[in-house]
Amino acid sequence: MENVAALLSKFGALLVVANEVRGAVLTAPVLYTMWHTGGDAMRLWLCFCTVAGIALSVVVPMWAMRRWRRPQMSWT
Numbered sequence: 001m002e003n004v005a006a007l008l009s010k011f012g013a014l015l016v017v018a019n020e021v022r023g024a025v026l027t028a029p030v031l032y033t034m035w036h037t038g039g040d041a042m043r044l045w046l047c048f049c050t051v052a053g054i055a056l057s058v059v060v061p062m063w064a065m066r067r068w069r070r071p072q073m074s075w076t
Contacts, residue, residue, distance in 0.1 A: 016062070023058040027051055 037043040
């Protein structure tokens with residue numbers, strides 16, 4: 001059973017790294033567009049929203065994982 005837990009732990013770490021790489025790959029064209037817009041407000045807003053969505057798709061699962069791993073307090 002310990003071997004299965006170790007294997008799942010390593011697989012989970014690999015998935016976290018893959019998710020970070022995916023976020024960087026998705027963010028690169030958005031940041032490139034922001035650089036070349038020259039300050040157009042609507043384009044900057046759309047790029048900001050895209051980057052925020054990508055960040056949330058990376059940060060929320062990490063937050064959920066930390067919360068799930070933290071021991072829960074029992075009041076009973």
